Amino acid sequence: MENSIENIWKEGNHGNVKNIDFYNRESKLWFQNILKYLKKDNLGLIPIGLLMAGLLIFYKEYLGAGLAFGFLLFLFLLNQNTIAKLKNIKPSDDVKQYMKTNQFFIRNQKKNYIIFTGLVIPLFMLVELWVIFHDAEFYLKVFTKISLNSKIILALFMYLAIGGISLFSYLASTQIVYGKLLKKLDKIVADLEER
Numbered sequence: 001m002e003n004s005i006e007n008i009w010k011e012g013n014h015g016n017v018k019n020i021d022f023y024n025r026e027s028k029l030w031f032q033n034i035l036k037y038l039k040k041d042n043l044g045l046i047p048i049g050l051l052m053a054g055l056l057i058f059y060k061e062y063l064g065a066g067l068a069f070g071f072l073l074f075l076f077l078l079n080q081n082t083i084a085k086l087k088n089i090k091p092s093d094d095v096k097q098y099m100k101t102n103q104f105f106i107r108n109q110k111k112n113y114i115i116f117t118g119l120v121i122p123l124f125m126l127v128e129l130w131v132i133f134h135d136a137e138f139y140l141k142v143f144t145k146i147s148l149n150s151k152i153i154l155a156l157f158m159y160l161a162i163g164g165i166s167l168f169s170y171l172a173s174t175q176i177v178y179g180k181l182l183k184k185l186d187k188i189v190a191d192l193e194e195r
Contacts (some may be wrong), residue, residue: 023095031091031102034181035083041177044078064132071124082109096192103189106182108172115158117141117170123161126155147191 056065089105092098120160133139143151 005188016107022194023099023188026184027091027095027099027102027137030099030181030184032104034178035086037177037181038079038083038086042076042083045076045079048072049076059175061132064128067124067128067131071128095141096189099185099189103185104191106185111169114167121166122159125162126159 008117049069052072053069054063054069056062084104086102089098089101146154
């Protein structure tokens, strides 16, 4: 049992493995795990969207509810598209090429999501906050009295703050949920490049 595939993987002696079946098994296991986590993540958007929309409807913020639900539906469909594209990367006899293709795709997706999280989500949040609070008593008392320049500076500050928080949240949650799987992918690719 000392030289079983599982023990070799745990001990990190991947270079001693001569059989490509080891990497085939590891790549299939990795792929199944990454898909499982992606699907769970995406399904988690549905209750969040319903909860947000329900809460806003309760407070009679119908436009805000529609915007929030619509944005989360867009995120759900965007993630579904990512999952479909990942599934379209077909396994081949060349395990190294297959895993490198996965690695390249995931790195590109991560860059795209960083841009989306840092730039688009804060913009949506600003619009959503304005839709919900533009006729609130606090807004009418305080913000209608400040100058246009002050409003622009405040909006820019809020945009940057929301962008920073959402970007940090995305990177931290990605590391927590997918960190081990992404390290494993890099390790498989590195091992196969040494062969």
